[in-house]
Amino acid sequence: NAGVTQTPKFQVLKTGQSMTLQCAQDMNHEYMSWYRQDPGMGLRLIHYSVGAGITDQGEVPNGYNVSRSTTEDFPLRLLSAAPSQTSVYFCASSYSINTYEQYFGPGTRLTVT
Amino acid sequence: DAKTTQPNSMESNEEEPVHLPCNHSTISGTDYIHWYRQLPSQGPEYVIHGLTSNVNNRMASLAIAEDRKSSTLILHRATLRDAAVYYCILKFAGGTSYGKLTFGQGTILTVHP
Numbered sequence: 548n549a550g551v552t553q554t555p556k557f558q559v560l561k562t563g564q565s566m567t568l569q570c571a572q573d574m575n576h577e578y579m580s581w582y583r584q585d586p587g588m589g590l591r592l593i594h595y596s597v598g599a600g601i602t603d604q605g606e607v608p609n610g611y612n613v614s615r616s617t618t619e620d621f622p623l624r625l626l627s628a629a630p631s632q633t634s635v636y637f638c639a640s641s642y643s644i645n646t647y648e649q650y651f652g653p654g655t656r657l658t659v660t
Numbered sequence: 661d662a663k664t665t666q667p668n669s670m671e672s673n674e675e676e677p678v679h680l681p682c683n684h685s686t687i688s689g690t691d692y693i694h695w696y697r698q699l700p701s702q703g704p705e706y707v708i709h710g711l712t713s714n715v716n717n718r719m720a721s722l723a724i725a726e727d728r729k730s731s732t733l734i735l736h737r738a739t740l741r742d743a744a745v746y747y748c749i750l751k752f753a754g755g756t757s758y759g760k761l762t763f764g765q766g767t768i769l770t771v772h773p
């Protein structure tokens with residue numbers, strides 16, 4: 548298994564541009580989520596999904612959209628990038644929302660200028 | 661979610677045991693204690709979790725105080741690879757909130773050769 552994969556690893560955007568961060572898992576996990584990590588801080592939940600076709604907001608959802616058309620993929624869209632969205636983004640998955648162990652991807656480092 | 665308090669940093673020597681403390685005085689009876697760690701430039705990694713009894717797995721041991729107001733993650737023989745930020749997280753065991761992990765600042769563990 549490849550586990551949780553994220554692309555790209557690095558990205559630089561200008562203010563106002565849009566882009567999609569990709570996340571995929573090959574473990575047939577129902578639960579997937581996106582976090583952001585700002586320098587020197589812990590991770591904060593952006594959006595999550597408990598299965599295909601179902602998404603919900605986390606702690607810091609503003610400026611981000613998600614969709615879940617398949618079990619494997621959970622892309623995160625930045626609608627109009629702002630410097631405040633400069634961060635490292637992590638995708639995570641687990642077998643279900645009640646599973647103890649979550650698997651995290653390697654992260655995407657995003658800089659918005 | 662209930663709060664946790666961890667030391668900002670700790671140091672250890674290679675091959676010695678490491679005891680990482682976590683205080684959670686406001687823990688409720690339905691909160692599980694989870695530990696994750698984050699190696700440099702990687703996503704978080706599940707370490708261990710428990711409710712009331714002490715727990716052991718291949719990575720570590722978790723010692724939970726009888727009143728559950730504190731816990732200690734024990735690495736029996738630290739290696740250089742164990743240098744990471746360790747997060748102690750309380751999770752309500754139920755409902756749709758269970759999948760959400762609330763990360764604090766964590767403890768930065770430095771392991772000396």
